[in-house]
Amino acid sequence: MIQVTPDIAIDESEIQLEFIRASKPGGQKVNKVATAVQLRFDVGNSPSLPEDVRERLVHLAGRRITQDGVLIIRAQRFRTQDRNHEDAIERLIELIRKAAARPKPRRRTRPTLASKRRRLEDKRRRGEKKRARRPVPPSED
Numbered sequence: 001m002i003q004v005t006p007d008i009a010i011d012e013s014e015i016q017l018e019f020i021r022a023s024k025p026g027g028q029k030v031n032k033v034a035t036a037v038q039l040r041f042d043v044g045n046s047p048s049l050p051e052d053v054r055e056r057l058v059h060l061a062g063r064r065i066t067q068d069g070v071l072i073i074r075a076q077r078f079r080t081q082d083r084n085h086e087d088a089i090e091r092l093i094e095l096i097r098k099a100a101a102r103p104k105p106r107r108r109t110r111p112t113l114a115s116k117r118r119r120l121e122d123k124r125r126r127g128e129k130k131r132a133r134r135p136v137p138p139s140e141d
Helices: 049-062 081-100 113-135
Strands: 015-020 036-042 070-075
Touching: 015 081, 036 081, 049 070, 049 081, 070 081
Parallel strands: none
Antiparallel strands: 015 036, 036 070
């Protein structure tokens, strides 16, 4: 079990790991060694995630989530499978932690009288500045 938050723990069987070749500039080992990790986590069918966390996770994941609801994380920062494996798991945990944090509801506020006056004064000054740029009409003498 991977403990994400005090309330959320993910079973390791829910995560599929596949080692693939990293897409990076050439070198002697680039075409032989599969050091990159592709982590797959089925967000839509995971029994470990509460419904609200699942919805926020899908929204946070963006393009990393497939139409089937599978989150794909690709880790290839490091040169070893072990470090990339750890990196992929850490990134998944971090993403779930962000999704588990409930957003603070926005409280509507009203602008203060002073801020309204400042805004109107700035508008008046800008208008005067633009009027001053206009060409002067020819005077009739």
